[in-house]
Amino acid sequence: MDLSLAIFVQIIAAVLLIIALMVGNAVVMVYMERKVAGFIQRRPGPYEVGPWGTLQAVCDSMKLLAKQLYRPGNVDLILYYLAPITAFFPVLLLFLAIPFGPWLTPLPVNDGIVLILAFAGLGVLSNLLAGWASNNKYSLLGAARAVSQTVAYEIPMILALLAVVLQSGSMDLKRITDQQGQWPWEWNIVLQPLAFFIYLVSLVGETNRAPFDLPEAESELTAGFHTEYSGMGFALFFLSEYANMLLVSFVAAVFFLGGYKGPFADGFWWLFLKAYAVMFFMVWIRWTFPRVRFDQLLNINWKWLLPLGLINLWLTAIIVKIAL
Template identity: 65%
Template sequence: MTTFINTQLLHLIIALVAIMAWVGLNALVLVYFERKFAGHIQRRPGPFEVGPHGILQPLIDGLKLMGKQLLTPDGADSVLFWLAPVLSFVPVLLLFAPIPYGPVLTGMEMNLGILLILAFAGFNSLALLLAGWASKNKWGLLGAARAVAQAVAYEIPMLLAVLAVAFITGTLNLTEITTMQGAWPWQWNIVIQPLGFIIFLVSAFGETNRAPFDLPEGESELTAGFHTEYSSMGFGLFFMAEYAYMVVVCSVCTVLYLGGFKGPFLDGWWWFLAKTYALLFLMIWVRWTYPRVRFDQLLNINWKWLLPLATFNLLATALFIKL
């Protein structure tokens, strides 16, 4: 029994270390790709000076953030102010644990893996609320209020889309959902749940505060939203957390709808990364293509379109299974 516990603990520690390295590497890669992608869409080179084609620019920016002074605004609640970025970033490490990146590349095998991800992802909303409220800045507080309203709204259709897949597969285990899908695209869940896939993807933009739904960070009217007063690694943790949550939602979408690590020729982590990064590039492409919507439009998209469609999709799925 003791040997089993020690083995499980060692496996979990190795998984957490690998996840931390994976999150850091993803942040560097995605920042570079986003800047380059934005540059090409806008007919400019993007970062070009530091390293070949600016490849070292994200690393230099990270070092610059770590070297800056940590400042607490006058009148702010210093404990909650600095707790917020930590609370936004730390739960990310648990979100990656139940995701099967390959046949044997799962940090922590769980029967309720999807439930763990949905539960701990909610901590980000609490972190954004603390960041805006504790900084004693009215623009930060308005940004936090927007963030909470947006997160609460878009969690509901996303949850309903996930439930439809759970109804079909009969499990909340991400590894089992992957194995129930075939190797070829017509054997993936997206074929029988195309509406659920679209709802999940649109909700993912809202959950991760990505354009055109990045209202909590509306620079034109709110300076920088909930992280107006943050500098140095306080801002850096929020920045890394945003990209980490992007990777999480794209990874979950890959498992639920795109066959996970399964591919036409040989199953493995390379298929998982290819599908996940294809979705990430789609999120980047949308950011630099579509303008930011108004806040009333943001909520109307959810309450008038996504929620009714997600409810209809769930009921239709339940009826199909019953018949």
């Protein structure tokens, strides 16, 4: 890839659009989460502010912007303020490799999925720093849980993605999309149903969402690693959490659901539709399943998902070898 002015302009424009996407996504997702939760629990959800309560999330974000940044005593100052920043900025880079449309890849890279996995690893680091620097037992416990959970669930996630990579012979998200067809029966989910299932379960674990939200389990740990953050410090964690959800949904859409391809006309609308369908699924199971215990969480991963992922990868390798 040559270094040129066009690529600089492209990256800067892309980063600005991605920031807008992250903030807009958080607002939409908060509204969707509260409405779906209300529907599942047979109550109206937010309905006061704006038509059908649509402006509630906007008001909440205004409140977060205006809130005082309160810092508890005896925290490790540098690490305390570094943690939300390291949570927020790597996520910007992750969206660069996603092919949004036939012509809309912010930064075309050959090793797109490696880029995403590499920078996603920085996310757990921010949880750790936040939990450590807060000088609070709840935060520390939340951080310790976050590490063992994320380290564990990263492995089946990578195994599931690796099966698709083996099958399509490329780590470029654009090429993986191009190898799938327009109609649902031509997508990778038909060829790799087990990998899709493993990926779905481990993405819930990877994004620390209920029923796997042990790092912040509010009934046990107040709010886990971000207990001591207020105002924008909390808002940055919140934004990056929803952005991470959007990212893993995009990856699920690209790897298993045909990416930007869809019936009638290819384009970013299909990618967004599929990603938000995955997000809706995540919200749905959050309000349907109770939180698992920590030993159950790790048992699901090490005793079920990991062997299943290895078997799936092994079978895929054999079939690919025979077919070629």
